[in-house]
Amino acid sequence: MDKKQGWSASAASAKSQVVNALDALTPVCAPFAARWDAEADRRAKLRTPEHLKALLKAQKDHNSARSMAAQAKSQRRTARAASNNPLNAARRAARTADKAARQQQSSTKAALKAARREYPATLRSLAVRAHALHAVPASVASWVLSADHGLTVWPVSVSAGLVGLNAAALWLGRRTPSVQLDDGLSAEERQLMTRLDPAYWVANAPDRGLSGTVTTPPEVTAGGIRCGVRLDGPWTVKALTDKADSIRALLGARTGLRIRITSGTRGGWAVLSLATRQATDGTSSLWTPKLLPADAGLMSLGLDTETGEEVLIPFDERLLVSGASGTGKSWSTRPLMATAHLRGDLVLIDGKGEEANVWEHVCRVAVEAGEIRAAIDEAHAEMTRRKRDMKRRGLSVWDGAQLTVVIDEGQVVLALVNGDKDRLQRLIELSSLGRSRGVVLWWATQYPVTDGSAPGVHKMIAPNLLTRFSLRVAGTTQAQVALDDCAHYAPNQIPEGKQWRGHGYLKGYGPRMIRTWTLDDDGVRSLPVKSWQGPAVPVQMVKAEAPAEDTKQVTNRDRVLEAVRDGARTGREIADRTGLNKGTVSRELGQLVKAGALRRAEDGAVIAGGAA
Template identity: 65%
Template sequence: MRSAVALDWLAPLCAPAAARWDAEADRRRQLRTDENLRALLAAQREYNSARSLAAQASHQRKQARAASKNPLSSVRRSARTADRAASQQRDSARSALRDAKRNYPPTLARAAATVHAAHAVPTVGLSALLTATGHDLTVWPASLSALAVGLNAGALWLGRRHVVAVVADDSMSAEEQQLMERLDPAYWVAHAAERGLEGTVTTPPEMTPGGIRCEVRLDGTWDLAKFQGKSDSIGALLGARTALRMRITSASRRGWAVLTLATRSAAAGVSSVWTPERVPADPLVMSLGVDTETGDEVLVPFDERLLVSGASGTGKSWSFRPLMATAHLRGDMVLIDGKGEEANVWEAVCRVAVEPDEITDAVDEAHAEMTRRKRDMKARGISVWDGRQLTVVIDEGQVILAAIQRDKERLQRLIELSSLGRSRGVVLWWATQYPVTDGSAPGVHKLIAPNLLTRFSLRVAGTTQAQVALDDCAHYAPHQIPEGREYRGHGYLKGYGPRMIRTWTLDDDGVRTLPPNVWAPEESESAPAPSGRPALRLVKDGDYLLAPPADPPAVPGPRAEAAPAGLTEAESAVLDTVRSAAGPVRQKDVVVSTGLAKGTVSKTVAKLVKAGHLVKAEDGSLSAAAGEVSA
């Protein structure tokens, strides 16, 4: 039994050599035709004749040289010319004979016997000579030669030995047993050439929680891209179902590929229902779902901007709810729902916005909260917000963009939320059925999409949507996820690898059980400090209250004005810079102070002048309008 196991283990290692032997033997056999044989015999005759003529010409040249001492004599010149012509004819006939031998080669067995005889005969003679002299190394030459012959014959026999994969796991289906047998190296090498896969060799396959996995050695000119392009041929060789998901990825070493067949799902025995217990202890991550190949829990950053894509019917809303519930439990959340159905479930739990005026108010208040936190962080001298996270969730971005695409102010604030809000604890999450950035109805704005670094995609419509949904990981091919209820909530995470993830799900009742927490913006200005001076107390043999010293007469000074409501961050920065100046300020100084682009400052100044917040003199200097003086 052990010897049989050892032979089964050695057979795949010798299979490539046996396959090359058979291929070479078959090539030689096909060349050994009657036509090539006649050409070889004719070439041999021509060569023998040419060689004879060359020998005669060389002899005549020697005779002419001996008969005349004059190298310019007609006899010697004639003999020399004839000798050269005969030599050229001989060389041409030799080249033709080589081609004829190549076209009619000896059989591979005869060639191997010739090679082995070349070393066997001398080694036998050497052993006989050493035996006659009584040398200690008497049998070594012949033994080494015999060992070489035996190794070649044994490798050929092992390579041709048919090995059938033994399926010991009774839990395997008939399909899995067939795939395991056809992935066996012996079967693969014997039939790979029929499908144009000659030069590839599999390793013994293994059954994993996510299906069948095996490595494939890529010999010769094969590389990963070329092997991936042969996926149809691989499926035909294995006899796999068209709907069976097959994945070809790179291995841990060059020259190898990993072939995975998703005959099972590692998430099959794990409940998909999300509960608050699934919120990780680490506050920086949240749980997305389960890896269907390994069964591992997949975590994503909690404080990162997120894009979730999925066509209608792929379970996008149910898959998105667990992430929203995590954001709701850990901080504050605002749901801006373009369609309204999802808001029906969440309106009793968190802040929702469905109608146009609700949407604009939610965008304005989230942007104002981001600006307020910026001032708070500056006053406290910190670079990252250390309070509760405010998560702004856009559900169906295509509808939201269609509603505000003509409102440039709201659109700009939404763009600033995606680009500036993360460090201030205001994080934008975006969900859409149409992950495209171009056209008349984009699902995500082209200036917002680059800021959404964490991307998860369920099945989408095509390659264009896949490119936006997963960016540089579009080769995961989310558009090729099979349709059907069993694949709802299944998708790919950018940067995680082309392994499918089954997300957690949360139904309507699960949402309603969450504790209510309706976010409202904080006051933008802190409470004023109490006026007047504190009373003074002198304690000496009793407690006497002394009246505070009289305040000096009030001197009227410049009045501090709060920033007008509804300004963007750029407009607020320009207005604050001009206010803080002692006098008129030049526009180029505003560019330096704010750090904004010249074009942005120019447009912002024009808008503030038109709104009456700034005054522009004839020399181009800027000053605050009446009532805009800072303290």
């Protein structure tokens, strides 16, 4: 090793020791910095123009009252000197005026103090004043005493040291530890583990309104820190969740740290999870065909950030992908589209057009209005053709290749077909009737809402999209549509930033975040070329080739019967799939049951009868 390498190694070692020392001191100074910042923020919020105006008025009134009090006092002295009789009218008047002026001065002084509290000095200026109050007398004392010996300059040194100590403590307390210490824990994790210890928690929890909760010894997992919390008395998991801010304050955790509170394995217990690390750290997110599951009925969505396990979702299920602009929605959808392309046929209906630029040389894409209408018509015609084929062969589920229709952006496509009732009905039927016929609809949107003038997904389509994955969305309304009854996962609270792109929640999987796979442009272009083409003129083809009994108009009874064959078991499910109102569904069900085409099971579910 030459001198240069030795010097570099020594410098790196020294730097590492310094950083480790700073990381060890950071948790000690963090409470001081937190209190400082909280007080500074409180003072800053009080310094409003209204409070300043009130302070200036109070100062003016107090100065005027002081002047009047001084004048009244002077007049009283003059009157006393002019007459020795205490009952003299002039002396009594001067005494009364002096008393009133002193009372006014006292009142305005109290008002001035209140105004100063309402418009306080900044914490920085207050600290400067405090240090100056110490430094100036100390400097004078040092100068006076330094004539005898040189050791009397210590007051100035102490004052300067206090200033430096204050600044250093603030810097350390606000610093974010980043290095790993010898035991594998960061300084932040050490602090959190210490405060999650049952002894510390029980001693300090009452101060934060958490009396009656007790933690278990915490453990560090691949996804961060986890510990159990025993809930005594009236405590519930929901009540503890509402106290998340108090828990963050008790732990001294940074604002950006994700804290999750879930139910334990038995009643009276909750699980507290702190995402100080991710199990996916250091793992590539790039998707390759090697990630295709052996089970053809599944496809890989991504990795669980807490356990590192691969998350699989049904391949032949209708899918809703939600995510605001910039959250990585297109990148997250690409691996799923590649899976559909390799296993069957893929049609991309791209309302915006940018994603189609990459896929247009690989699969069938539709961007312009005419192309989108044609793609919808052909997919619906293919679904109808497969229905006839399945009837001819006596099948209940399509046994051929799956045709996957991906719509991105849903809002643009809905705006295009909104005035076309027939084509909108075809989209609805694709979502409700296509699955059993091997035609599966995947819907992606930035605006997961079903109401308003520009919905991102139609209210008759959304109930049919059973598999739902959501990246970060704008608010609670979007979260409700994006994850349905799992909206409490709170995808609207996923942090912003590039490091969180492609991270989201899967309905029914649990409130554990998933990091999706990604596929770059070159990966898409390397896929085999296969462009699906359906019937060009579906209506004419049906009239020319289909038997006479298949060309009849589809009735409400046919739709109800198809919905039951597609898996619907209740009147509500049938109404959601067909778009018919409940009264019509009930009437048609009664007639179908009476005719023997359907029958009801013991639990009330509707199933196909012997004549179906």
